[in-house]
Amino acid sequence: MITVSNLSKKYNADPVLNIESLDISKGQSFGLVGNNGAGKTTFFSLLLDLIQPTTGYIKSKDIQVNESEDWKPYTSAYIDESFLIGYLTPEEYFYFIGELRGRNKADVDALLLQFSDFFHGEILNQKKYLRDLSKGNQKKVGIVAALIGNPEIIILDEPFANLDPTTQIRLKQIIKNLAEQQGVTVLVSSHDLMHVTEVCERIVVLEKGQVIKDLATSAATLKELEVHFAGTEVL
Amino acid sequence: MVIGALWLIGSFLLLGFGAYFIIEEHLKMEPFEVVNKALLYYIVFDSAFRYFLQKMPVMNIKPLMYLPIKRNAIVNFAIGKTMISFFNLLHAFFFIPFSIVLIMQGFPAIQVIAWYLAILGLVFCNNFINIFINNKDTVFYAVVGVVVVLIGLQYFGVFDLTSYTAPVFKAFYAIPYLAIIPIILAVVFYKLAFTYFKKNLYLDAGLSSKHDTAATEDYSWLDRFGSLSTFLKNDIKLLKRNKRSKMTMFMSVVFIFYGLLFFTNAVEAYDGPFWRIFAGIFVSGGFLFTFGQFVPSWDSAYYPLMMSQNIRYKAYLESKWYLMVFATLISTVVAVFYLYWGWQAYAAVVVGAAYNIGVNSHLVLLGGAYIKTPIDLTTSKKAFGDKQAFNAKTMLLTIPKLLLPMGIYAAGHFTLGEGFGFALVAIFGLAGLLFKNKVFSLIEKIYKSEKYKTLAAYKQNN
DSSP states (O other): OEEEEEEEEEETTEEEEEEEEEEEOTTOEEEEEOOTTSSHHHHHHHHTTSSOOSEEEEEETTEETTTOSTTGGGEEEEOSGGGSOTTSOHHHHHHHHHHHTTOOHHHHHHHHHHTHHHHTTSSTTOOOOGGGSOHHHHHHHHHHHTTTTOOSEEEEESTTTTOOHHHHHHHHHHHHHHHHHHOOEEEEEESOHHHHHHHOSEEEEEETTEEEEEEEOOTTHHHHHHHHHHOTTOO | OHHHHHHHHHHHHHHHHHHHHHIIIIIOSOHHHHHHHHHHHHHHHHHHHHHHHOOOTTGGGHHHHTSSOOHHHHHHHHHHHHHTSHHHHHHHHHHHHHHHHHHHTTOOHHHHHHHHHHHHHHHHHHHHHHHHHTTOHHHHHHHHHHHHHHHHHHHTTSOOTHHHHHHHHHHHHHSGGGGHHHHHHHHHHHHHHHHHHHHTOSTTTTTSOOOOOOOOOOOGGGGGGTTHHHHHHHHHHHHHHOHHHHHHHHHHHHHHTTTHHHHTTOSGGGOSTTHHHHHHHHHHHHHHHHHHTTTTGGGGGGHHHHHHSOOOHHHHHHHHHHHHHHHHHHHHHHGGGGGGGOHHHHHHHHHHHHHIIIIIHHHHHHHHTTOOOOOOTTOSTTOSOOGGGOOHHHHHHHIIIIIHHHHHHHHHHHHTOHHHHHHHHHHHHHHHGGGHHHHHHHHHHHHHHTHHHHHHHHHHHO
């Protein structure tokens, strides 16, 4: 589904990302972990063609993302608040995204109905603009909007941050469901090792822009990651 | 901001030194008298100017609250900071030179200085008053309404308030120790601002951000515009719901009256016939220029979203284009009152509108593609004078926007007469519509080639 080849990104002379090769197959739930500055958001931004690679390329279904825009109809993402339109109400925002992705109002309403649990009564009909919602609620809106229009690839940057515990648990269920039952390729980054190991079949650890671990998730993965991030002296 | 500020300082300095002689020689009136009459409006305009543009340091003091600093010190610091702002310094550039000229013309120095100090006191009163009325729209618009009515009454000679206030201002000169009154007043307002500020120095009081009650709006009647409607619905909400865009709409209403300077012969320099076209273009195109030059910056806050979605650039551009065309047509209808100054005045507005719709709408969008200034929709305080808004490419584009139609008109005017001149401009304008698709695909190309730079630039302030 996604092929990365010789990808690197440098700002001035500072390398921030350098991935020789990486393949993500269809329907995989893929987790990206790493400390601040490891290059997670840079990788996602490259995947969405929001920044230019210094060398190499990313292909999504054999479409090179920085040369053609044909990957856009089947790809969706929520990276940060810059994916929200502050002066719209959540409903208006969902319909807007729906229209961009070729879904009418009824389609969007049907989808939203499935997520009424996830919204926990705090999103719809609140008479608030997105800019006035709390960070957690903004994130809920952004994540659900990324699910509109049956995308085949969904990219979520730090989806668990700022969410309350109930919503975190529901989100884990949603992500698992997307990959396992609907065959959607889900890419998630997180600082929470427990969440990623629970949700993702495969976990890649980035450090200073390099892939240093590429694990198929098993019972031992969480322990291994904890040891890795604690450093060698703590066991 | 820097260019705007320097321009204001320059103009104020020039006026400060020149006002006395201009009034004496051209208006044949007593300069000091005239200035005292105008002072009332000067002070009201100052407060309007501050209301729109002076940023209150409210949000910046939040981090200080968690530090071991006394609340009184924080409040004094915040208010003190407003006192040394540009909005107070600016007046010195007019009044100090003007006072110097007065003294050189033989006015007694002590009395002039007292008069100056009195005005200084009033300027600071304005500064402190602005602290309470900031963001209280109703109070503000009520005051503006009253002032507009007063100016109208004075213009038509019904009632002249300034003849009552001028003696008050003159009294500060005639009886110097009276100057103490505005200074005391300023101190009182400082105290009031201080208590007001201190009382509101809580996260859930003055420092809380106000939430508007939002209503989901459907606008499904716009669906008849097809794929365009997606963006049109959004753009209408953008205009309706953000401070910055409301400011733009307010400015475009002001532009409608800009033509008065030309058609009433108020300014001598504008007497040449081709200046009519210049006026006509601004009267009908206020919105077109103020809004259009910032496409796509209006969408800067969520540009990454737009760029990762399957956006049909043509529909995106067309939506903005239709908004500009509607606004131009509405302005043209409103401007019908120019008929009072003869058919030529209104004809200039109408052909100006034709040229705006056919040619300038495209040029403005083209220029906007190169402007990479992110727009903060939630504040109206930075509405003009961004340094990035002035770059060589956009400056070059003003030639076809303004000078070309003036030239076309002049060509017609001086060969076959004014009717022909107007017709030529209109024909030229409407011919521009033929190139719409070409220009749109050119702009799309620019958007694509500048995409990464634009994204990076918008990220700076977000």
